[in-house]
Amino acid sequence: MESFKHIFYDFLVNKGISNEAAAYLNMVMLLLVLIIIIFIVDFLIRRILISAFTQFAVRSKTNFDDLLLTNKVPRNVAHIIPLLIALEFVPDVFADFGSFEFVVEKGLKVFAIVLTLWIVRSLLNTLKDYLKTLPRLKDKPIDSYIQVFMIFAWLGGIMSAIAIITDIPFLKFLTGLGAISAVVILVFKDTILGFVASIQVSINDMVRIGDWITFEKYGADGDVTEINLATVKVQNWDKTITTIPTYALISDSFKNWRGMTNSGGRRIKRALHLKQESIKYLTVEEVDSLKKIQLISPYLESRQKDINVFNTDIKADKSLLLNGRNLTNIGIFRKYVQTYIEKHSAINKDMTIMVRQLAPTTQGLPIEIYAFSSDKRWANYEYIMADIFDHMIAATRYFDLEIFELPTGSSFSQQQ
Template sequence: MEELNTPIADWLSGLGWSPVQIEWTTRTLLLAGVVLLSWLAAKLFRCLIAPALQRLSQRTKAMWDNYLFNDRMMRSMARLIPPIIWYMLLGAVLYDMPVALDLARKVCLIYLIVAVLMLLSAFLDTLHEISTQHESLRNRPLKGIYQMIKLLAFCVGAILIVSILIGRDATTILAGLGASAAVLMLIFRDSILGLVAGVQLSANDMLRPGDWITMQKYGADGFVTEVTLTTVKIQNFDKTITTIPPYALVSDSFQNWRGMREAGGRRIKRSLFIDASTVRFCTADELESLRRKGLLETEPATDGQPVVNLSVFRNYIRRCMKRNPGIHPDLMQMVRMLQPTSEGLPLEVYCFTRTTEWTAYEALQSEIFDHLLAVLPEFGLRLYQRPSGEDLRALREKMEINH
């Protein structure tokens, strides 16, 4: 550096400058030269090297390199150039000022650590984008894991910065932090629990973004929109947002409707409460009338016993389910009679629809039971219904007329 200082000092001396002015001017010019060199190197990287890498990545068939060399990653890489050049060349400029040189190098190291952390953050964000595009990783809750890696990296970076500022080894600081581990665990309790829960949710494939889950304890009933380190966001069907800590999904019970979608059928499980007093044997004329109306195809086998109208109605429901194009033919279909109650005789219809979409499912279910309610009187059956005030009023008026 003295070879460079001498020509500058001789030139300034020829201008009649004093030795003090010459010294500070020479040092200032050299510092400006270092700053200019670092700026030119960063500019060269951004304008020449980065575009060349991006063009090269676009020519490949793989998609991951397009994300790896995106603008955000290139800007983060360019930030590493100035502190590296400053750290290498400042020693030649401030060679006779050890205190200033030590301070300048500490600033360069801190700048470099911050730039590395920003590069790591951009790299993890890029990994998250790549994983969302990958078919096998798209529905994995990996965002929380990336956030935990960021948190650990920033903690390590903060320890390194503190060690640089106080001039002590980072391992000494870590040893000191070990004594306050309980305090740190209390501070980062949610983050630690969230990381463990995120790993369990991902490893056991318990939850994915886009799943429809129900968790009555937290009032959640909707689709998972985001899984992070500390929260799981669920958009309910009323468009409200419910946030649940990830560890609550592991420690408590929740219902995931993904299996219903993957099976390709949504269950119908609804009962008609038949008035038990209307269940009786069918006469030959009634059977013939049902046959003419297309409500009875083959008379049920009863081993010579009279045919019960409820049995004919159950067979009719089975035929309707088999003929309905909206009912899934490969999944269970059943019509069963449950334990009689004080509310009537439950006749349960159990089957699965071909669609899992909510609106279409409800429409199909309504059409099925609309038809069953309308055709029920044709079999001589009646639904059980508690008497209302209007029924009691009509009965009273009838009694008064008769009297």
């Protein structure tokens, strides 16, 4: 081995080159030879490992080995042997230059730390991609846990590299680091908050990848595409991307539409505001006229008989409609809407169907439709709701009811 250290030195000295120049040239030539050997070994091992992994991946049924190739695990592992060769022969290359050897060895050790982190990151990314292919884990915030582990791995790697460069023992370096722990906590405040939030979001099953959420504070309204340690990405319906801090999911209020998505329908909850002055009792003639409406004709027949029996029993003076029991246009309209909704083909009959009268307001008397459309797709849902209210608005005039509207310029012109 001693002859290898000076394999070019003796030849150069015999050629008449000074001892000092020969020593430098010997070092440079040995370094070039070592670099060439390292590159050749690295190339051969890389090709062998990638080829072996590829053949194994083709034959295996699982996709885990395919993901190992995608995340470059064999390529990173192939660098280990060339690194070991470099560490073994560097002392020989720089035998006559101790200061150079010291610096290069430290550099190689730091690179060994970085290479270890590359391999760990590749393996973790492979594990992350594999777990996301599992049905019960694909909507979990796996990215957050991987990122937390990598943050601690990089911190450990950086501290190890600093300890190597400064020649401070690692344990002593960690002891000194405790003195600035408050600063470290302050610097990584968002990371710590995001980590805690990710755990709570996962344990409480608050948000999954693919959920539709509405977060008004951040202007988010769309599907969750990614849950990371620090941020949650939401693709809005206009295809823009909104980024939300992960810890905001537990500190602020937001709406998750998963319950609606998993249910049998999407809620319709909207009201018509009717002019209260258009509400009235109906005469027998007016009721007979409304019997032409097929949806409520049976109801009117039955209801009118009951009312007539009651009024006869109490001897109500029907010269004044207020006396006794009477049908009103708004009551019959409400029954018509209820029947129409119950028979509508796009409404889920197994969920709540209700037409109710809300408290009167300055904008009139609200008649609210509360039901669930069978089709939960947004565009179809809007079409169904519009179709129902198109019909309801047009139907009001058949019951002598008017929809409330604020007066416009044309309204005042007609009055003049």
